Amino acid sequence: MHSKEKISPIPEMRRINRLHFVGIGGAGMSGIAEVLLNQGYRITGSDVRKSTNTDRLKSLGAKIFLEHNAKHVEKADVVVYSSAIDSKNPEIKAAINDSKPLIKRAEMLAELMRYRYSIAIAGTHGKTTTTSIVASVLAAGGLDPTFVIGGLLNSTASNAKLGQSRYLVAEADESDASFMHLQPMVTVVTNIEADHMETYGGDFERLKKYFVDFLHNLPFYGL
Structure with missing residues (x-):
């Protein structure tokens, strides 16, 4: 495309x-x-x-x-x-x-991602910054991505934009484990720390397993 x-x-x-x-x-x-x-x-x-x-x-x-x-x-x-x-x-x-x-x-976000070359950014810290950087780099390269970010992107003064290419960059939220609905083509995990532990029964190993399972949502040809 x-x-x-x-x-x-x-x-x-x-x-x-x-x-x-x-x-x-x-x-x-x-x-x-x-x-x-x-x-x-x-x-x-x-x-x-x-x-x-x-x-x-x-x-x-x-x-x-x-x-x-x-x-x-x-x-x-x-x-x-x-x-x-x-x-x-x-x-x-x-x-x-x-x-x-x-x-x-997250299910609606998954539908947006389904028909695009989607990139999901997850992690305890740095999700918004990393998602913003990836969206900005793609835009600077002329790829005009769609993006959905948890904060404002300075270059557009918005947290979302419908691009005209097949690329979509989104912030993946682990706070309620809803990122498990996403099936991106590329996944980035910035880091994992004990946060939102009420969602994971106070069990850090369970939190880590969710991140591992999220990575397994990638297709075999994903990154």
Whole structure:
């Protein structure tokens, strides 16, 4: 695929038109929402407070609600939620009651990565910096990558961008073990330290095993 070939909407999501994000103001959620918005999907989202992320999404055409209410998911084809959202959230309960597809943030990121040459950056420290560096290097090389980062990339003043090449660079979050949903072509693990241990039952060996298993998500021809 030529580096400048335009990326079309996700092939398996052609019947999907409208996605609602519960907790859309989070760094990871807002980045995914922005990429999908720029692919032509209709995006709505809710959060408990206004932020630079919600303001940016609103300026790009997303409809943002600064409260959680069951009526917000009525027209959604899919509901995406972050790990910070409680199962008692009215929008989550409404999605379940209406039998709407309800997927985690990392699962949506995995769908974005599925049809691209994807690079996932994991590790306890340095994920955001390393992801930013990789995205910047690819951009400087004329490869125009899509990226989803947990912080702002100075050159774009955004934490996400829909590029026009097959490359996608994403920060992989181990805090809730959701990085196990990702199946990248290239994986970088910056380091592993005892962090977010509540997710891993306080067992550092279990944490390390998750990272090893994450590396095993690579295809045999991956890096």
